[in-house]
Amino acid sequence: MPTPFEYAPAPESRAVVTIASSYGLFIDGEFTDGTGGSLKSINPATEEVLSEIAIASDADVDRAVKAARRAYTRVWSKTSGAERAKYLFRIARLVQERSRELAVLETLDNGKPIKESRDVDIPLVAAHFFYYAGWADKLEHAGFGSNPRPLGVAAQVIPWNFPLLMLAWKIAPALATGNTVVLKPAETTPLTALLFADICRQAELPPGVVNIITGAGDTGRALVEHPDVNKVAFTGSTEVGKAIARSVAGTDKRLTLELGGKAANIVFDDAPVDQTVEGIVAGIFFNQGHVCCAGSRLLVQESIADELVGRLKNRLGTLRLGDPMDKNTDIGAINSLEQLERIRHLAGVGDDEGAERWTADCELPAKGYWFAPTVFTGVTQAHRIAREEIFGPVLSVLTFRTPSEAIEKANNSPYGLSAGIWTDKGSRILKMASSMRAGVVWANTFNRFDPASPFGGYKESGYGREGGRHGLAAYLHVD
């Protein structure tokens, strides 16, 4: 049926960014060749090769760690907090100045809609650097005793879902507290991290304070296992997080982990329906559901389940899936073929286990990796789609009758990263919020982020916090 109003294409220009045909490793303030071969970074919306990326070998990793150690010993540990702050303020400003370029590059490399990279990711990156800049010369007031001291060299490994934002979450607090870093971006999304290296150049950050090395799992493993790193910070899957925890066992390396989630988004019968539907959409379809804190388990009070799910499906019918560079696009591309296959597999398991699949009626582009917004109803706690992190635009709907049943079901997970609560009743919000075994609780909202707001999980969602005053502790010796 033709709709009365068609959207005209509204593509963002990619002319704002120049992508080199190949990139080396950013070590000690300059780009150098890697010796571990190369990999290709592609645009998941078109399958076009964007650039060829060096893979850091064990020797390259060693070179990067040595550069970071040298910079720590000779320069950064002797740089005053006030001076470190000014470097970070500079970086924040440079990110703001180059924000469109970064947003376009992020969308090309990651597949997320330009409106998200432009309005969420990159502004938060700048805000994060600005926030931690201010802490650099105030650490003795941060509540960690009178003599908080940096750890040394931090090894940081980040995922592909928010590439530059995760870089900011890692680098900003590490530098503010006086550490130097070697950071490895995900192998499918290295480009904004490599552009960030150019921002470090413009900021005249001393060589070796920030080192960016690219590669896949082997490079990451070599980095976290390097004997001369003092700190490992990892964001990614729970499986890899556990492997890292085992690999640092018996060492003096400090570790923080931000891992997977399977958040419950709990809707009571008195919730404001339209607001809730928007929140559910933001909870699971933001960033194609590639969000560790996504509200992937919808727990609806039984009395309103049919109505709510009906309204949700109507709303999902209006979402626009397609070219991530189009400013009207709501749902972009799945980041990689591998991830697409994982989503397809788990959705298939949902079918096999007897849940009822509904898929938004939208046309998928011929090229690229796509998965239409999908809702499973009739899901039980035993279903794998209610227990395992899908990391895609797939929502599992379960029901409950009483608040205590909702609490029981919400907490029935080895994960504990986030939770959502929708109700008009204040005392119930506070009761539910205090009962959730989860690090972030969104009440009558979902998927909000801010540099001042600590983020991180309970249980198998990891340990340590990023953001806020709490985020400093991950990079300090404290009393």
Place this chain on the structure above:
Amino acid sequence: MASRLEVRKTYKLYIGGAFPRSESGRTYEVTDLKGRFLANAALASRKDARDAVVAARKAQPGWAGATAYNRGQVLYRVAEVMEGRRAQFVDEVSRAEGHPSRRAESVVEAAIDRWVWYAGWADKIAQTLGGTNPVAGPYFNFSIPEPTGVVAVVAPQESSLLGLVSVLAPVIVSGNTAVVLASELRPLAAISLSEVLATSDLPGGVINLLTGHVAEVTPWLAAHMDVNAIDLAGVDDRALRTQLEIAAADNVKRVRRPDTDDWTADPGLARIRSFLETKTVWHPIGV
């Protein structure tokens, strides 16, 4: 007149508020530093460790749900009751650790005072470690510390009372419950402490005390999927420490590594902080 023959005490485990023997029926001989017999302590088994975890899990919601004021009073009560049994603890510490009685007295006094110090923290942790966060948008946003859950504690080996109290009090003050393995060779003061705990209004199961071999019991605690965190303070063997950390990764346990032997120093907040989670809550303003 013939000197009176003393009435000896049977030293048992402390699990869920009761004093069972080891289900294994085993004991081991505890001696003073010169090798003279002091007592037979229960030799805890895997089953005892698991029973202790079950008791700790059962007690955890109630203890975390008690008001901070209440938890503070209970910890203070522990100090009060300990004070009344000062002489006994001095005797036990002196014999176990080989201190002259003057030194043992100061150790026991420090242990009692440590409970008092931590008692005062109970209702200050949230204000000190939590707060509101000024996010850039119309949201009320606050962070609060919450207990991690069930914490396994390997008590220090040398300092059998002060070390024990120094690792135990910061775990429970915030609402965690604990399964603690006492100093292997010097467990008697720990068992006497459990008798204090049992008469200090501390709900059963909040602290569960095992005595036995570090190498036998700790691997089960480190690998237990219903233990949220582990304090390795009393693990002196480097290889065992590594093995325990590896096992702890299976459910992403929070691990506190051994870091000090000086239990007389100002404790600071580090140990309390090690066994806390931070929960951050958002709510829109004006919608």
